[in-house]
Amino acid sequence: MAEPRPTPLIALRNVSFAYDDEPILDGVSLDVGRRDFLAVIGPNGGGKTTLLKVMLGLLQPRSGTVVRFPTRASALGQSFQRAGALDKPIQRAGALGYVPQFATFDRDFPLRVREVVQMGRLAVRGRFARYTSADRIAVAKALAQLGLAPIAEHPVGRLSGGQLQRTLIARALVGEPEVLLLDEPLASVDAEFRDKLVDTLRELHATMPIVVVTHDLTPFAGVVRQIACMNRRLHYHPEGRLTPEMLEEVYGCPVELITHGVPHRVLGHHAHE
Amino acid sequence: MTMDALAHLLSFEFVRHALVAGLLASVLCGVVGTFVVVKRLVFISGGISHAAFGGLGLCYWLGVDYRWGASAVAVGSALALAGAGRDRGRSHDATIGILWAVGMALGIVFLHLTPGYAPNLQTYLFGNILTVTAQDVRLTAGLVVVLVALLALFWKELVAVAFDEAFAAVQGVPVRLALAGLMVAIALAVVFLIQLVGTLLVIALLTIPPALALRLANGFLAVMVTATLAGALMTLGGLALSYSFDLPSGPAVVLLGAVLLLLVDGAQRVRRYTARRLE
Numbered sequence: 390m391a392e393p394r395p396t397p398l399i400a401l402r403n404v405s406f407a408y409d410d411e412p413i414l415d416g417v418s419l420d421v422g423r424r425d426f427l428a429v430i431g432p433n434g435g436g437k438t439t440l441l442k443v444m445l446g447l448l449q450p451r452s453g454t455v456v457r458f459p460t461r462a463s464a465l466g467q468s469f470q471r472a473g474a475l476d477k478p479i480q481r482a483g484a485l486g487y488v489p490q491f492a493t494f495d496r497d498f499p500l501r502v503r504e505v506v507q508m509g510r511l512a513v514r515g516r517f518a519r520y521t522s523a524d525r526i527a528v529a530k531a532l533a534q535l536g537l538a539p540i541a542e543h544p545v546g547r548l549s550g551g552q553l554q555r556t557l558i559a560r561a562l563v564g565e566p567e568v569l570l571l572d573e574p575l576a577s578v579d580a581e582f583r584d585k586l587v588d589t590l591r592e593l594h595a596t597m598p599i600v601v602v603t604h605d606l607t608p609f610a611g612v613v614r615q616i617a618c619m620n621r622r623l624h625y626h627p628e629g630r631l632t633p634e635m636l637e638e639v640y641g642c643p644v645e646l647i648t649h650g651v652p653h654r655v656l657g658h659h660a661h662e
Numbered sequence: 663m664t665m666d667a668l669a670h671l672l673s674f675e676f677v678r679h680a681l682v683a684g685l686l687a688s689v690l691c692g693v694v695g696t697f698v699v700v701k702r703l704v705f706i707s708g709g710i711s712h713a714a715f716g717g718l719g720l721c722y723w724l725g726v727d728y729r730w731g732a733s734a735v736a737v738g739s740a741l742a743l744a745g746a747g748r749d750r751g752r753s754h755d756a757t758i759g760i761l762w763a764v765g766m767a768l769g770i771v772f773l774h775l776t777p778g779y780a781p782n783l784q785t786y787l788f789g790n791i792l793t794v795t796a797q798d799v800r801l802t803a804g805l806v807v808v809l810v811a812l813l814a815l816f817w818k819e820l821v822a823v824a825f826d827e828a829f830a831a832v833q834g835v836p837v838r839l840a841l842a843g844l845m846v847a848i849a850l851a852v853v854f855l856i857q858l859v860g861t862l863l864v865i866a867l868l869t870i871p872p873a874l875a876l877r878l879a880n881g882f883l884a885v886m887v888t889a890t891l892a893g894a895l896m897t898l899g900g901l902a903l904s905y906s907f908d909l910p911s912g913p914a915v916v917l918l919g920a921v922l923l924l925l926v927d928g929a930q931r932v933r934r935y936t937a938r939r940l941e
Contacts, residue, residue: 445832487832494825497876498700499885508822511833517815544880564833 397422398568398598399444404453406439413439414450417623421568424614425598426590430606431619437602438490440619441572444600445487458484458567483512486566488557490573490602496546502556503541506531509563531563535589550577554586562593569593570600575608583608671905676792680911683794684897686802687858691871692890693809694851696882697844699872701824704865706743706845709758711852711864713739713765718786718856719772728786729801729853735765736849744838744845766861789860789912791901802854809847820844821882858897859912870919871896877926896922 397420406414413436421427421444429437442448443455486509509531510524532538535555540548548556554574561569574590575583590599591612603609606616618624671677698707717735721728739761746754773783785793813820822830823840831837848868855864875888900915907914 442828445828447828447831483833485832487829489826489828495700495702498825499876499880499882500821500825501881504821504881505825508818508825508829508833511818511822511830511835514818516819520818560829 395422398458400454400456401444402454402456404443404450404455406436406443406448406450412621414443414623415621417453417619419617419623419625421598421600423598425600426594426612426614427598427600427617428606428609428613428615429600429602429617429619430604433604435620437604437619438572440617440623441570441600441602445485445570483509483564484567486561486564486569486597488554488561488569488571488574490576494545498546500545501542502537502545502548502552503528503532505545505556506537506559506563509560511564513564527563527565531559534562535559549579551579551582551586554578555589558589566597568598568600570602572602573604574601575603575605587612675796676794679794679796679799680791680901681898682799683791683802683858684901685894686799686806687855687867687897688871688890688893689806689810690802690851690855691867691893691896692875692886692888693813694847695868695872695893696875696886696889697820697824698848698868699876701844703848704869705755705758706740707848707852707868708865709743709762709765710736710740710849711856711861712762714849714853714856715770715786715861716765716768716772718861719769723772723776732853732856733850736853737846739765740845740849741842744842769861784910785860786856787860787862788910789856789858789863791858791897791911791915794857798854798857805850805854809851812843812847816840859915863912863916866916866919867893867896870916870923874919874923874926877930892919892922 399419399421401417401419404414404417405412417440419440429440431437439448443450444457446455446457507520507524507528510520510527513527514520514524529538532541535558537552537555537559540552545553545556554577558569558571558574561571569590571590574586578586587608590601590609593599594612601609601613606613615628616626618626672681698704714732714736717731717733718728719731721731724731743754743758743761746757769786770783773786819830819835820840822833822835823837823844827837827841830840851868852864855867859867871889871893872885874892875885879885879888896919897915900918901911903909903918904911904914
């Protein structure tokens with residue numbers, strides 16, 4: 390008999406989202422649990438980033454419910470029933486550690502690495518207050534944790550892709566989030582730094598659940614526990630294994646799988662192997 | 663210029679007003695201009711200043727203070743663009759361009775329709791800092807005080823929104839409100855700066871001082887302060903040039919800024935080049 394699943398941190402029920410008349414999410418239901426390392430994969434334009442933004446509360450769903458951090462099991466049921474408070478986050482602001490995909494800022498933006506990381510303390514510090522020594526200590530800790538201390542005073546516009554990615558992760562961590570959500574964290578990172586970043590995420594997973602949107606599952610082999618395939622509809626695979634059949638269902642065509650060797654096999658064998 | 667001549671100049675009230683207005687304007691350049699440049703709102707700001715010309719013309723035709731119409735149109739178009747800017751992947755480039763041209767066309771038609779003595783179109787297009795009145799100075803001082811106070815109060819939120827709207831939103835910052843406030847600040851700054859350098863040249867005061875500061879300073883606050891100082895150098899220096907060489911004040915201010923920018927750029931290129939040679 391399967392254990393009852395503990396209360397999720399983020400719960401989506403039958404969520405739909407559309408830009409104008411173009412449906413992006415269609416009846417998506419998904420739980421993010423407290424021990425999860427969830428990878429959201431799928432084709433470009435399949436709705437991966439949109440799903441993440443709905444989880445973060447950056448986009449409001451057309452229909453369905455999003456509940457974040459229900460404190461008790463019963464809270465989930467109650468807030469699903471309260472139609473008016475459809476998407477009111479129950480959590481403190483900043484409980485979601487967000488690492489966006491694109492750095493949209495101007496390369497001339499006059500901020501140092503330390504100042505960017507400090508932005509992750511906004512919610513902790515609150516309105517009208519100045520940053521305190523507690524914030525500075527937390528920032529120093531996050532900088533050290535991600536190996537950014539030597540470049541803490543560098544202008545953020547001159548960082549390499551890997552350095553910028555680490556800066557954005559430090560910014561997400563410094564607010565003491567309860568879950569880390571990353572959008573394509575390896576997209577602008579060179580191959581050498583990839584494994585280091587995945588190792589960092591593996592270490593972080595010891596203390597918090599992680600949701601990662603990625604078009605390429607390979608670097609996360611052996612780390613990922615759950616997989617969600619997103620292509621307008623969501624297919625959830627709690628055992629973190631993928632078969633070609635699953636992918637074909639999502640992508641709508643046969644997909645070549647690259648399998649990794651044991652012991653960290655994520656992807657299933659090809660039928661002809 | 664001798665000290666006597668300077669003292670003589672300063673004995674004129676309109677000269678004193680012009681100097682104070684120039685200093686207040688430089689704070690607007692530094693504070694508002696820095697956001698305009700780092701958040702890439704230059705084209706939008708240009709659109710707002712030209713749209714405002716339509717409101718200005720209407721007020722002239724109706725015979726009321728031009729600031730009402732210019733402010734209303736500037737703030738209205740700023741808020742409209744702030745609201746429209748939320749769509750994904752649409753830049754509203756064309757909309758801004760249309761706003762730009764239609765505002766100018768309306769302004770010129772209204773000025774043309776105004777009966778009697780034809781108003782001096784050039785004053786509105788290129789500005790005249792020497793027409794600043796005591797009331798202008800008071801209004802601008804009020805605007806500067808309010809803007810600086812708001813900036814001090816919401817410093818960390820505003821910097822975060824300028825840098826990364828999505829992250830700021832996840833951190834609980836009311837991003838739409840902050841953006842709307844920023845757009846209104848740009849609109850009001852534009853209306854005041856029109857008097858100094860005119861509709862056509864406003865954009866120079868919002869871009870040249872921050873561009874100079876970005877080359878010289880590091881850190882958001884340092885850039886703002888440097889941009890303010892650069893703005894003061896531009897407006898006061900431009901005023902001195904205008905007096906000494908009998909040039910129109912608006913273009914003198916803008917051209918001085920352009921020369922400063924070229925000098926700083928050139929000096930930095932030379933420095934980088936020699937640094938490479940020494941390696």
